[in-house]
Amino acid sequence: MVSKFYDIGDKTLKRTRQICPRCGDGTFLAEHSDRRSCGKCGYTEFKSQKNEK
Numbered sequence: 001m002v003s004k005f006y007d008i009g010d011k012t013l014k015r016t017r018q019i020c021p022r023c024g025d026g027t028f029l030a031e032h033s034d035r036r037s038c039g040k041c042g043y044t045e046f047k048s049q050k051n052e053k
């Protein structure tokens with residue numbers, strides 16, 4: 001049960017995560033509450049669509 005859940009969770013994570021447009025395939029953006037950012041090149045993408053103030 002645990003290993004199965006782990007496998008599914010890993011796939012979901014890869015699907016949900018966005019790839020860095022600068023670094024390309026294999027580099028994912030880190031999820032933050034209001035933005036996504038790349039730890040490699042510093043690219044930041046703000047989630048302004050959901051929380052517009």
Ligand SMILES: [Zn+2]
Nearest residue numbers: 020023038041
């Ligand atoms: Zn990057």
